[in-house]
Amino acid sequence: MTSILGISAFYHDSAAAILVDGRIIAAAQEERFTRKKHDSSYPFNAIKFVLKYSKLKLSEIDYIVFYEKPFLKFERLLETYVALAPKGFIQFAKAMPSWLREKLFQKKIIIDSLKKIEKNFNDEKKIYFSEHHLSHAASAFYPSPFEEAIVLTADGVGEWATTTVAIGNKNDLQIKKEIHFPHSLGLLYSAFTYYTGFKVNSGEYKLMGLAPYGEPKYVDKIKENLIDIKSDGSFRMNQDYFNYSTGLTMTNSKFHNLFGQSPRNPKIEKVTQFHMDIAASIQKVTEEIILKISKSLKEEYKIPNLCLAGGVALNCVANGKILEEKIFENIWIQPAAGDAGGSLGGALALWYLELKNKRFVSKEDDMKGSYLGPQFSNQEIKDKLSNLGAKFHEFDENDIINKTAEDLNAGKAVGWFQGRMEFGPRALGGRSILGDARSPFMQKNLNLKVKYRESFRPFAPSVLREDVNEWFQINIDSPYMLLVANINNSKKIEMSEKDKNLFGIDKLNVQRSEIPAVTHVDYSARVQTVNEKTNPIYYKLIKKFKEKTSCPVIVNTSFNVRGEPIVNTPKDAFDCFMGTELDTLVIGNCYLIKKEQNPSLKKDYTKQFELD
Amino acid sequence: MSFVKEFWEFIKIRKKYWLLPIIIVLVLFGGLIILTQGSAVAPFIYTIF
Numbered sequence: 001m002t003s004i005l006g007i008s009a010f011y012h013d014s015a016a017a018i019l020v021d022g023r024i025i026a027a028a029q030e031e032r033f034t035r036k037k038h039d040s041s042y043p044f045n046a047i048k049f050v051l052k053y054s055k056l057k058l059s060e061i062d063y064i065v066f067y068e069k070p071f072l073k074f075e076r077l078l079e080t081y082v083a084l085a086p087k088g089f090i091q092f093a094k095a096m097p098s099w100l101r102e103k104l105f106q107k108k109i110i111i112d113s114l115k116k117i118e119k120n121f122n123d124e125k126k127i128y129f130s131e132h133h134l135s136h137a138a139s140a141f142y143p144s145p146f147e148e149a150i151v152l153t154a155d156g157v158g159e160w161a162t163t164t165v166a167i168g169n170k171n172d173l174q175i176k177k178e179i180h181f182p183h184s185l186g187l188l189y190s191a192f193t194y195y196t197g198f199k200v201n202s203g204e205y206k207l208m209g210l211a212p213y214g215e216p217k218y219v220d221k222i223k224e225n226l227i228d229i230k231s232d233g234s235f236r237m238n239q240d241y242f243n244y245s246t247g248l249t250m251t252n253s254k255f256h257n258l259f260g261q262s263p264r265n266p267k268i269e270k271v272t273q274f275h276m277d278i279a280a281s282i283q284k285v286t287e288e289i290i291l292k293i294s295k296s297l298k299e300e301y302k303i304p305n306l307c308l309a310g311g312v313a314l315n316c317v318a319n320g321k322i323l324e325e326k327i328f329e330n331i332w333i334q335p336a337a338g339d340a341g342g343s344l345g346g347a348l349a350l351w352y353l354e355l356k357n358k359r360f361v362s363k364e365d366d367m368k369g370s371y372l373g374p375q376f377s378n379q380e381i382k383d384k385l386s387n388l389g390a391k392f393h394e395f396d397e398n399d400i401i402n403k404t405a406e407d408l409n410a411g412k413a414v415g416w417f418q419g420r421m422e423f424g425p426r427a428l429g430g431r432s433i434l435g436d437a438r439s440p441f442m443q444k445n446l447n448l449k450v451k452y453r454e455s456f457r458p459f460a461p462s463v464l465r466e467d468v469n470e471w472f473q474i475n476i477d478s479p480y481m482l483l484v485a486n487i488n489n490s491k492k493i494e495m496s497e498k499d500k501n502l503f504g505i506d507k508l509n510v511q512r513s514e515i516p517a518v519t520h521v522d523y524s525a526r527v528q529t530v531n532e533k534t535n536p537i538y539y540k541l542i543k544k545f546k547e548k549t550s551c552p553v554i555v556n557t558s559f560n561v562r563g564e565p566i567v568n569t570p571k572d573a574f575d576c577f578m579g580t581e582l583d584t585l586v587i588g589n590c591y592l593i594k595k596e597q598n599p600s601l602k603k604d605y606t607k608q609f610e611l612d
Numbered sequence: 613m614s615f616v617k618e619f620w621e622f623i624k625i626r627k628k629y630w631l632l633p634i635i636i637v638l639v640l641f642g643g644l645i646i647l648t649q650g651s652a653v654a655p656f657i658y659t660i661f
Contacts, residue, residue, distance in 0.1 A: 072622075072626075075622075079631070100638065100642035107614075124614070
């Protein structure tokens with residue numbers, strides 16, 4: 001038996017993953033345990049969890065892989081500062097102390113930290129370092145259902161690479177092309193995230209969600225000034241407009257003058273039509289680049305399968321465009337496409353590339369639906385809830401499914417906690433808040449009263465796999481909510497001329513389909529297909545809801561409030577339930593009604609988490 | 613010591629010898645700054661600048 005522990009840490013989304021004989025056993029992000037969103041600290045808790053779940057001691061682990069190479073990253077920093085000196089001095093002065101104190105000595109830090117988990121650990125020969133984008137590429141290719149594939153990774157920056165193309169064949173994975181820092185699609189998108197007043201590294205979703213409210217008026221301006229896109233999709237960015245290489249902000253005054261406004265201050269300024277138009281424009285440019293790269297790769301390598309990873313692969317709208325254009329026959333996207341997935345990718349790269357093990361390709365992917373986190377037995381749940389003073393009813397599985405389906409039909413907001421927690425940023429029916437997709441009030445209600453987040457943000461549908469084609473313009477598996485497709489014409493409600501002329505968020509109040517809660521203003525939806533095999537209980541719930549309503553679609557959003565990591569334990573779920581206007585909570589076989597709970601257990605939950 | 617050895621290997625493989633002087637100065641000054649934080653060696657740093 002060979003076991004490999006993968007670790008990603010120190011930048012954002014620390015995580016740990018474990019492989020035993022090449023099989024993915026467990027993986028989790030540190031933020032879920034520490035309750036600090038995008039926690040970048042050393043993933044003590046995640047490591048403890050993956051070891052416990054796989055019933056292994058640290059001393060029994062054969063290899064430990066860190067997801068990137070710190071020396072190479074340090075080289076990039078130094079060369080950038082030397083090349084741009086004296087301009088980058090402020091950033092240099094900020095960055096160097098942490099590098100000289102800890103980041104450069106990561107091997108020692110890893111060993112010292114592992115010693116805290118197991119005192120006698122001292123086997124530094126077990127520690128390996130993968131490359132950032134190789135980790136991403138491995139996380140996208142090896143678990144995929146393809147024997148051969150083109151693997152595209154894109155994010156802010158790793159060591160030097162920001163975008164890479166690799167070819168995966170059986171157990172081999174070779175990086176063929178790279179685009180290097182400072183030219184980065186991820187950083188370009190983040191620059192606009194910053195400019196529109198959202199938080200870099202977490203607000204990118206919001207920018208993507210905002211895009212359909214705007215007109216892509218600034219596309220030409222972006223292409224003429226900020227980025228030179230070649231016919232194969234490769235690009236160079238004009239650094240005169242950006243400040244991330246040398247300063248402490250993403251953009252500079254030249255960038256602000258180009259668009260005629262300063263960056264939005266989220267504390268005092270509201271999102272306006274200008275920001276929506278900016279969002280629409282950068283989204284369009286991003287899609288153009290991704291499509292050009294995809295087309296040229298297909299032409300060059302003539303391989304029908306595409307795998308995607310890296311933060312940019314979480315841009316599900318762009319992913320949907322690749323699908324829509326039918327460039328590839330099959331697309332598979334790593335659900336933990338961000339840096340957390342690097343822990344898994346690093347471990348997989350070692351298993352196949354370094355240890356040269358044979359790869360067996362399964363018909364479905366190897367991610368187990370991304371349900372790779374902790375789970376709790378019914379007894380543990382009952383004990384915990386009793387300790388917390390919760391009032392709950394216990395039902396068998398069929399009854400609890402029936403009751404939940406009834407609640408959804410009655411328009412209630414339901415907290416749904418079943419089985420193992422998801423690995424990656426999306427809740428996929430393990431730790432989800434559910435609602436009736438047919439309700440015209442559900443989107444506003446969930447955004448403002450349950451999630452405490454901006455009213456413009458859309459919700460995603462979970463749909464039975466066999467019914468997806470009837471409701472959405474897509475007919476492939478999308479189990480990880482990483483593809484966007486339009487609502488089928490037969491389910492659309494056309495907007496009147498008056499409605500069409502509405503601007504921005506006013507459009508949101510117009511009922512645009514039979515499932516308005518999950519229909520974005522441009523008739524798109526971020527679809528999750530639910531398969532009986534990967535999540536039987538969630539599948540049964542939607543099936544029951546369909547029996548009652550003839551609608552196989554429900555709203556699925558992550559079980560958390562704005563700024564909070566997705567809930568992990570029954571306690572986290574109960575706290576969130578009591579702190580928000582959720583109506584019922586279903587944990588395992590336990591069923592909780594808000595009205596029955598002791599009011600003194602209610603918490604002011606809105607200020608608990610720093611807004612993102 | 614293993615760190616120095618590994619870093620030297622890295623420099624050799626990447627053929628980035630020109631980075632060495634920068635790194636040495638950085639490490640010296642960096643080490644000095646860390647060492648002198650609130651310690652009796654503090655006056656030494658003023659004599660350099």
